[in-house]
Amino acid sequence: MEPLIHVRDLCKDYRLTDRREGVRGGLLDLLSPRRRDLRAVDRVSFDIQPGEMVGYIGANGAGKSTTIKMLTGILTPSSGEVTVGGMVPWRQRQQYTRHIGVVFGQRTQLWWDLAVVESFRLLKKIYEVDDATYDRQMKLLDDLLDIGKLLGQPVRKLSLGQRMRCDLAAALLHRPRVLFLDEPTIGLDVVAKENIRGFLRGVQEREGVTVILTTHDLGDIEQLCRRVIIIDQGRVHFDGELSELRRRVGQTVRLSVDLRDPAASADLAAVTVGLPVNWDDETGLRHVARFNRAEVRAADVIRLVVNDRPVQDLHLAEQPIEEVVREIYRQAAANNTDSADDTGTGAAK
Ligand SMILES: Nc1ncnc2c1ncn2[C@@H]1O[C@H](COP(=O)(O)OP(=O)(O)OP(=O)(O)O)[C@@H](O)[C@H]1O
Ligand SMILES: [Mg+2]
Known part of the structure; x- marks a missing residue:
């Protein structure tokens, strides 16, 4: 089967400026800024089939959000290829965004001061969702996420869990084929997490949506994803089934x-x-x-x-999956140290 998401040798370098201290340092920074490149994503490759729900995990700073931003067309890669449903995210942005839904758990996509329903109506216009589909989808999303009572509230007055439910609904309003979720359960209590997981399972079963999910809560992965991709310092260290991960460790x-x-x-x-x-x-x-x-x-x-x-x-x-993954992170860190020693550069440290 043709993969829906195809990623080859994807790289992203960020240019950093190291600031010096004090007034003199500030002056020097102006005259000769100390710049260096940080490779946040390093030759990442994977294919994802339609209908898969894949966990994309790694420690803080591993490069998860950077990958998601390139896959959603928010960032342009330094090099490498991405196609999603045959489209190149950062080149065909307008057309592309109609096919995908995105949730960044850390930041809402909704308009802060508007009532939730106003945000939904704006999104309906942006995505050109017809009235019948909008009504049907709103009813479905209300049934599943229980957001009916929240629609009249401005987003800034919602609790985190309520806001996340609205964000998920907003991402699904136009019935996308692919859903990118960057930490959709961050900061939620146990019950709210369970609700979100149940919802995602339902959406995936019913609509066959393809999902990439990043999280630090491995309960999300255990309950939702058969396949996980683990990245560390921008590189893929494992790509396979959870059971295989256990065997490996x-x-x-x-x-x-x-x-x-x-x-x-x-x-x-x-x-x-x-x-x-x-x-x-x-x-x-x-x-x-x-x-x-x-x-x-x-x-x-x-x-x-x-x-x-x-x-x-x-x-x-x-062994709890947390420990399995910690062991993989530990092995990855050891490998990185070894390879840095081999080349004698200690680069990217
Ligand atoms: N806009 C930016 N400019 C410079 N460096 C950045 C930028 N965004 C991210 N980075 C760096 O790139 C690396 C990867 O960051 P990224 O946000 O992708 O990590 P992450 O895996 O999502 O981490 P977390 O689990 O903390 O969300 C980090 O070292 C980070 O400091
Ligand atoms: Mg992140």
Whole structure:
């Protein structure tokens, strides 16, 4: 199948000016500014098929928003190719924006002082949505996002969660085929996050929208995306399914052990001595052992513990995705350090 989103060797360099201190520094800055380039996105390539919902994740400053801005046509790349549905975002901006929806969680796309419904009416005009489609879409979005009561309010009076729901509705008003979401759940409480996730799942199932989603909340990814792309310092470090990510890091599992007696909680590591099992240092009734399933059988660890200590309860779980991703970030950082050492430049640090 032809990919809907095609990205090849995408790069973005930002030109930075390092300011010097003091009056003299200010003068020097004027005469000979100290400029350097920062490569925020570094030869990023991926293809996305119609209907996919892909998580685009990475630490702060990794280059996620910069990528999204190029994919939405807000920024022009320094080099590389992007086509979305055959269009080049920054060249065919007007035509292109009719096919996409964009939400930047950090900033609203709505007019701050206008009532929400006024923003929607403006967007209807901009996107040339006909009356029937507008009415149908508004009804649907109200059912799903419960925004009816908010329509008369100016955007500045909305809570963050209310504002995010309106932003999502605004992005979907013209029924785009592709949705770019940059941290759509940022700052929301647990319930509001669940609502947004449920909504996104629904929209994707019903309308088959293709979605790229950046987030720092890996719960979003676990609940919504089968595929994740991880970037670090502008480069792709992983592109594949979540299950593959887990395999790559190793099949670490966590065994939680609840003891009946705090007196029995000393030195649990002694119980599994000789096996590659890591125990946390907690001293209360609950203890957690981490080990790799490929190296140690869970049954062996459980047997050793139960035979040695008074156990109230046991719980075996896969490593939380947060830890898996942290491990990938750690590996990526180590690789970056290695390659910087190899070349001896330490560039991009
Ligand atoms: N307009 C700009 N001018 C100069 N540098 C920029 C600009 N925007 C971003 N950067 C730099 O580019 C790098 C990537 O930034 P970007 O906003 O894409 O990261 P991000 O992955 O979205 O991070 P976060 O998770 O914090 O949102 C950072 O080092 C940032 O400081
Ligand atoms: Mg960002």
